[in-house]
Amino acid sequence: MTDPHDAQAFKARIDDVLARFTALEADQLLAIDPELRPVADRVTAAVAEGKRLRAAFCYWGWRAAGQPDSDALVRVAASMELVHAAAVVHDDLIDDSARRHGRPTTHVALRAALHRGPRAAGAARALAMLVGDLLMSLAGQLFTTSGLPAAYLGRARPLWARLARDLIAGECLEVLRTGTMGDTAASLQVVRYKTAKYTVEQPLLIGGALAGAGERLSAGYSAFGLPLGEAFQLRDDLLGMFGDPARTGKDEGDDLRARRPTALLAETWRAADAAERGHLRALLGRRDLDASDVARVRELMDRLGAPAAVERMIADRVAEATGVLAGLHIPASAARALTGLAHAATARGH
Secondary structure, eight states, X not given: XXXXXXXXXXXXXXXXXXXXXXXXXXXXXXXXXGGGHHHHHHHHHTTSOOOOHHHXXXXXXXXXXXXXXXXXXXXXXXXXXXXXXXXHHHHHHHHTOOEETTXXXXXXXXXHHHOOGGXXXXXXXXXXXXXXXXXXXXHHHHHHTSSSOHHHXXXXXXXXXXXXXXXXXXXXXXXXXXXXXXXXXXHHHHHIIIIIIIIIIHHHHHHHHHHTXXXXXXXXXXXXXXXXXXXXXXXXXXXXXXXXXXXXXXXXTHHHHHTOOOHHHHHHHHHXXXXXXXXXXXXXXXXXXXXXXXXXXXXXXXXXXXXXHHHHHHHHHHHHHHHHHHTSOOOHHHHHHHHHHHHHHHSTTO
């Protein structure tokens, strides 16, 4: 087995599990009918890239509870990445995002594969929705066929229902609040349910439950995972506006075109005067927003101090999370790994 403290080696283990598992599932689709090739290709492509943070948090939730390295646990951890892949497909579809990791999103790639004239766009969106549904189903399948004893899996199974409910609740709240100028607290609620819980807290809790973690350790995982998950998404929002698109792999100004209720936008709105709010209203939600429009919004955000405010939110949450970690009394190796993940997940260039 590889050294679990080697992030690249661990990522390679997760990548291998996902590649093998989705290749088999793609073959099953093609055995039904070769016409399913575009769908099968998107299932495998959906998990081809990623930092594997969610898998790592699940793995260390297990190790921090005193359990040894296990290939079966790595398969369980990989199932967290299938949840993420499903969420990404659905999120890109809802937001009509064109790129992810620098490549066409699922519904855009399917549109290019269909070649069916005026109805192809609608058909591609329908197929993308189904790909996302399938990926979520496959996450449960990989979890249950991981090789861990049934008694272990039974301890964690109730957490899956909570994970799905929270994730869908967060996505629904974002849809309901898109186009409105909500306050920062409302934006942070979306962040918590749409991203923070399934990125950090719930993978930790699932890993811990599989390992038989007690109530105290599980409570510690939540106290560590929620602020860290929020910091992760806040960093992502900052990078979406101020990061290099060549590194983020997303289109510049995507959040502005979709008028997503981010904390960055909420902080900008809070600090803006009437004239500045009028300027924002004229730009937000425009699909034809160009680079100069995005630059003007960035300049306004900078002038009003919104990025600095979000940076403080990130720093406060990382400090809160790492402070909790220091008091958990977990193995030193697990504490080092989780501390490293906390900083990697929220770094300026993540």
